[in-house]
Amino acid sequence: MQLVIFFLLILTHTYADYPALKAVLSEKGxxxxxxxxxxxxxxxxxxxxxxxxxxxxxxxxxxxxxxxxxxxxxxxxxxxxxxxxxxxxxxxxxxxxxxxxxxxxxxxxxxxxxxxxxxxxxxxxxxxxxxxxxxxxxxxxxxxxxxxxxxxxxxxxxxxxxxxxxxxxxxxxxxxxxxxxxxxxxxxxxxxxxxxxxxxxxxIPVNIPVDQYIYLSILLTSSPAVTDQSFELDIKGEFYSNTSPSEPPFSASAFDVKYAENYMLSLAASEFLVNSAAYAYLSSEVLQINITDNMIPKSFPIHLNTSQFGAFIPQLLTLYPNMEMQVLLYASKTPLFSFSSGVIDVHVPVAAKFSVVKPDGMLVPLFRLDVFNSDCWII
Structure with missing residues (x-):
């Protein structure tokens, strides 16, 4: 009985994941x-x-x-x-x-x-x-x-x-x-x-480097499916962070690919492929940018300094008079993509951390602001 359970665990560990990438070779191919x-x-x-x-x-x-x-x-x-x-x-x-x-x-x-x-x-x-x-x-x-x-x-x-x-x-x-x-x-x-x-x-490597931050796993999730007319590979298709590889808080779902006989090779990817890349970049702390005042055009009416922000937060002028500020703009959660009939829906939770830049260059955290939970549509 223990031996049976052992093999079931192996099968579950090996084949439980749905693929995020499929490749189908046709008879023409x-x-x-x-x-x-x-x-x-x-x-x-x-x-x-x-x-x-x-x-x-x-x-x-x-x-x-x-x-x-x-x-x-x-x-x-x-x-x-x-x-x-x-x-x-x-x-x-x-x-x-x-x-x-x-x-x-x-x-x-x-x-x-x-x-x-x-x-x-x-x-x-x-x-x-x-x-x-x-x-x-x-x-x-x-x-x-x-x-x-x-x-x-x-x-x-x-x-x-x-x-x-x-x-x-x-x-x-x-x-x-x-x-x-x-x-x-x-x-x-x-x-x-x-x-x-x-x-x-x-x-052949099963982990393909994409850039300095992430890599793509191309392990097979199951044995190849061979029919009388095609040969299909189910590929894991998951991105991982180079520095802190981990599974995302969402999982892949089953999907099918309809291949065209007049094409040599058909490729299909699920939403999980793109979303795992977003999670990998998030884990690598890439989806963030530091915005300083010198990045803002001089003609722009708002600048990052306590003099201007003091109009909204009076304590800033008292505690940190005439000092520059800095904003860390980052994705607070994994950006999620969804696809439907020619439309790509992008959900990007974004937050901003405001800090004061002291004369010696040290940063003093001030407050965090959830800028928006944005839904974008790309047609």
Whole structure:
């Protein structure tokens, strides 16, 4: 029972918060991602290490030892890939008509006789299909390889230099050996690349600095939602003060985003995103300004000094004759924003603290004035 309660507490702590930011990738966006995936797959296959091929050929009077080495993918062409959302799982990636051009060196030894030259290989009609799982790991997007399969259509080999004609009768044997060698390395190369991508995803910071005062948390609040047509991320989207990070006295509410299929990516934010930024700035003591008399134009009829304010508060002239004053104007509570059909409602509670500036620069607090609880409308 205690174990059950423990896991319930973990789930509550991890997933209780509603997201303030949502991102939805559509099928159109996935098609654009597939173009980047094509470049990524080609680069990974080009960097795949191909081991040497060694063996011997019996010529009746002995065995000729051979090695095909230094094989490197120099060109990679493909159509696609085709990518589709798999509901509740992730993305399937299918590649057809993938072709590789490989160069290398061949060498033979028969007793004290050595020979060698270059070799060109064309590996064609490679088919690749993999299923990628999308999830979350400690609030970060994660990606794993669920399944992978591949098929090599054929191999063409051309030997150059030396007694290359000697190898032509054995080309079919080389083709089968190299075809199998390529086949068994394609999926491991893709799986390793996905594993490296996953490691990089886990290194991405989840707290993004905005300025010297606040930062934005982009932790995931739940696992990605994958449908047949889209991929949705629920992101915490909460701002925090750098100096005194704390939760605001209000919480996020549930909201939905309606994405447009003709857009690659749809983003939506709730009021909580903006209001948490206001609270973070308030906690950082940024939403305030000191107003001094030299900031007021000389032509203005009212100035910050006890001579003028003494007309309203006679004690000022008695206690602090002919002294300058200073006003600290600040948000007394968190400014709150609300959105509705093209209108932004801003509620800003503001207060002012008045002080006298003594000749030595010391401030003497006088009184506080709640200037206004302002409601502003921005259309």
């Amino acid at each position: 996935l098609r654009d991602v597939s173009q980047m995936m094509a470049v990524w797959i080609q680069n990974k296959l080009k960097s795949t290490e191909i081991p040497d091929v060694r063996g011997g050929v019996d010529i009746g009077i002995g065995t000729v030892e051979y090695v095909i080495s230094n094989m490197q993918v120099v060109q990679c062409s493909m159509s696609g890939p085709s990518m589709e959302f798999v509901k509740g799982i992730g993305v399937s990636v299918e590649v057809s008509q993938l072709s590789l051009a490989i160069t290398g060196r061949w060498a033979t030894q028969f007793g004290i006789i050595h020979d060698g030259g270059s070799v060109d290989l064309a590996v064609y009609n490679i088919k690749l299909k993999t299923l990628l799982g999308l999830g979350d790991e400690a609030g970060r997007l994660s990606i794993t390889t669920i399944s992978c399969s591949d098929e090599v259509g054929g191999v063409n080999i051309q030997f150059h230099g030396g007694a290359s004609f000697f190898f032509q009768p054995f080309v079919s044997a080389f083709q089968g050996q190299i075809s199998e060698m390529i086949h068994v390395r394609i999926c491991p190369a893709i799986q390793q690349a996905i594993s490296e991508l996953e490691k990089n995803l886990q290194k």
